[in-house]
Amino acid sequence: MNDQVVKKTPNVDFNTPQLLRYRKLRAFKDKLAQVSIGMGGVSVIVAITLIFFYLLYEVMPLFQPAHMSQVAQYEMPVSDNGVKANTVYLAMEEQAEKAIRVTDTGDVIFFNVQDGSAKTTLMLPVPDGVKVTSFSEAATGSHLVIAGLSDGTALVFKHRYKMTFPNDVRVITPVIEYPYGAEPIALDDNGRAIKNVVLRDSESAMLVVGLNADNALFSSYFSKEEDFLSGEVTLEASRVAMPNLNGDIVDMQVGPDLRWLYLATSKGKLDVYDLVDHDSPLLNSRVDLTDGKHQITSLELLLGGISVLAADSSGKVSQWFMVRDDSNEYSLKKVRRFEHSDAAVSGIAPEHRRKGFIVSNDEGYVSVFNATAHRKLLDEKVSDGKINHISIAPRANFLMFEDANAQLVLWHVENEHPEVSWQALWEEVWYEGYQEPDYIWQSSAANNDFEPKYSLMPLAFGTLKAAFYAMLIATPLAICGALYTAYFMAPRLRRKVKPAIELMEALPTVILGFLAGLFFAPFMEVHLPGIFSWLLITPLSIVLFGYVWANLPESIRHKIPEGWDPLLLVPWIALVSWFCFEMSPVLELWFFDGDMRNWLTNDLGINFDQRNAMVVGAAMGFAVIPTIFSITEDAIFSVPKHLSYGSLALGATPWQTMIRVVLPTASPGIFSAVMIGMGRAVGETMIVLMATGNTPIMDVNIFEGMRTLSANIAVEMPESEVGGSHYRILFLAAFVLFLFTFVVNTLAEYVRQRLRNKYSVI
Known part of the structure; x- marks a missing residue:
């Protein structure tokens, strides 16, 4: 019987051509799906990896170190008469193609930066036998300068660079202008030499402070009046009383608001006088920068004129600025200190567009710093002796100075992102104008003197x-x-x-x-009590509703299919919400005198x-x-x-x-x-x-x-x-x-x- 059953069972052929094609097609589809899914997963990983490396590619330049390389070294360019004289001022124009050198004899030599060849030689309107004994720029990068003369006067002029493009070739033509006239300004009526002079210029006034060879201060304040039709500016001069000095003055500066006078003495002290009253200057602050151990060698204002940089003979540089306290009183505060070297600082050159500066010393070293980032970016030996008259190009890409052999040396500087440091990004920074260190993000402002604030915190x-x-x-x-x-x-x-x-x-x-x-924010402001009462009452009302519903007779509860009872909460929550917001004005009147926002701000001090x-x-x-x-x-x-x-x-x-x-x-x-x-x-x-x-x-x-x-x-x-x-x-x-x-x-x-x-x- 079993044999007959076996014999009657039909034979099933699983290897027919149709089934073989079906299995091959299915295997192909399975393989295609496997490969497609695998490729999709790998593509996602590759895409994420590419995003990671692209972000890293854009970020890495922030942390590349600064470096510099020598470009040229040549003899000091001289005037047409061939007379060699001492340099009192050295600067470059925007493109770092032309530079200016002013000598103590009053010669102004414009020359090519790359090779030192003189292009234009001018003579300042200086009387015969009178020499330039001091020199100062009104503000970093302004090109408005003042020269203190040996006869007790001072001369104000400006060097400009006109740019033309004949035949599509850039031509830079330097010129000298006298915006306030070519007549020198009398400072010392006794005709003694001005060994230090400072000029500060604003839209409405100009202040000149001079120090003579006998360590006496003189100052003149000039109010400006501009002719409406011709645009000509006339000056009305008045004297400013100067304080009695506390020791010999080594260097001095005046703030851009014409109010603060900074005096560095030979005793290592920095005095700050308030000139708001021209008849009676007041000593605001007196700080000892070196604890009486060293002498101040240089005093410079950082870009914007808010911060003053003080360097001493020990090679240290410190940053200070005036801080206003809660009682609206100003005082001088030390913000940060920069370590340069053990040799005396010979000069400080602030950058024209950033809060950075360059320091040189008597041993031929140059260091590049950024004040905001509190970071030394570069320290390079560029000369075998003392560096004099260090100057930086407006774009901070070239550096020029006079070495101990009276030769000019030109260096190219690569320093693209000095503002970035771990401290600037993630730690508290004491920014100019603030009472204390803080985390601030403010990447731009309306003026060029702005200090970028890049805190990511x-x-x-x-x-x-x-x-x-x-x-x-x-x-x-x-x-x-x-x-x-x-x-x-x-x-x-x-x-x-x-x-x-x-x-x-x-x-x-x-x-x-x-x-x-546009809707919820003003609605919340008007209905603050309703919002908070809704947040408190709604959960309680839902619990109450559930308790009541659970204790209702079964005949009522069973009329709602099991699992559909949550729909009953919709009208209940809507009713509770309506009640809360309708009661909001009443609650605000009862508990907050009709204005909860005012109560939060004035009574609780919550903004x-x-x-x-x-x-x-x-x-x-x-x-x-x-x-x-x-x-x-x-x-x-x-x-x-x-x-x-x-x-x-x-x-x-x-x-x-x-x-x-x-x-x-x-x-x-x-x-x-x-x-x-x-x-x-x-x-x-x-x-x-x-x-x-x-x-x-x-x-x-x-x-x-x-x-x-x-x-x-x-x-x-x-x-x-x-x-x-x-x-x-x-x-x-x-x-x-x-x-x-x-x-x-x-x-x-x-x-x-x-x-x-x-x-x-x-």
Whole structure:
């Protein structure tokens, strides 16, 4: 019988041509899918790696060290008469093609920077037998200079460089101008030589201070009057009383506001006099720079004239500026100190467009510093002896000085990003005009004397602050909503609720930012008591509603299908919200005298900005909720049903099953959802940009705004100069954001794997 059954069983041929073609096609499709998925994964890794290296490529130039190389060395150019004289002034023009040399005999020689060949020789209108005994520039890079003469007078002139392009060839023509006339200004009526002179010029006035050979100070104040039609400026002179000196004056400077007079004495002291009253100057500050051990050798003002640099015979340079305290009183404060060498400093040359300066000493060393970054960028031996009359080009790319052999030496300087240092980016910096060190981001201003402030701390703080408040709102709502939807809600209702919430993610963030900035922010400001009462009352009202519903007769409760009862909360929450906002004016009148914002500011001292972190938290939380909800709901719904059924069969309640079985099993997915949501919050741009004041401040106050790294990049990248420090620091901010996301995701994956391994045995 069995043999007959076997014989009647039809033979199935699995190797027919059709089945062979089918298997080959399926194998080909499987291989193609495997290769495509693999290539897609590798492409993502390659793309991320390329982004990393591109950001690194843009950032690395910030940290390249400065260097310099000698270009030329030649004999000192002399005037047409061939008479050699001592140099009193040396400077280069914008293109570093032409330079000017002024001698003590009054000769002005314009020459080519590259080879020293003289092009133009002029003579200052100096009387016969009178020599130039001192020289000073009105402001760094202004080209307005003053020459103190041996007869007690001073001459003001300006060297300019006209640029033309005949036959498309650049031609630079140097000229000398006398904006206030070619007549010398009388300083010492007794005709004694002026051994030091300072000029400060403003739109409305000019101040000249001279020191004669007998260590007596003289000063003249000139009020300016400009003719409306001709534009000619006339000066009205008046004398300024000078203080009695405390020792011999080594050097002196005057601030750009014509108020502060800085006097460096041979005893190593720096005196600051207030010239606001021209008849009675007051000693504001007196500091001992060297503790009486060394002598001050040079005194220079940094770009902008706010900071004064004092160098001494021990090779140290210190930075000082006037600081105003809470009582509106000024005093001189030491900001930072720079170590140069043990040899005496022979000269300081401030940069024309940055807060940097170059220091030379008696042993032939040159050092390049940046004040804001508090950084020594370069230290090079460029001569065998003392360096005299060091000068830097306006673009800070060339350096010229006179060596001990009376030869001119030209060096090329590569120093593109001196403002960047670890301290400038991440530590407190004492900026000019501030009472104390602080974290400040302010990349640009209206004037050229501005000190860039590139601290990334306020931006990093703002990024974390925005993400914190967004996650504070989004995480509990999204996770609790996902728990109920996946575990308790009726399947038919779940199929409608989950897509509706996920659809929220399709709403453009620019729309959310627009609504938050123009509608929600002013609404919140007007209804502050209602907002806080809503946050307090709504959770309590939901608990109360649940308690009442659970204690209603079964005949009433059973009229609502199981799992559909959450719909009853919608009108209830709407009613509670309406009640809270209707009661807002009443609460504000009862507890805050009708103005809660004024109460916060005046009574509690809490600053209130309409577009603040609470607005950002609500708007960004709304944007993050769908991401966290969707992933969390999938993780909970994917927990094997036999685990929950087994728990219920053993007598556990649904809530016990949820807490002790479902949540631990789904915890890796929930943790991933939170981390992905946090990444979304950290990288969000438009909501933060539109819903805050976009001010880079460090304040945990929920009623203050902030600026995030991503928003800062979006705002300032279009305005930055390609290749400049600002441009590359913005790329550094993007690099920091990239690394932060990478580290957080890596840590999250590590924690997720630990959770997965821990609860895989359930």
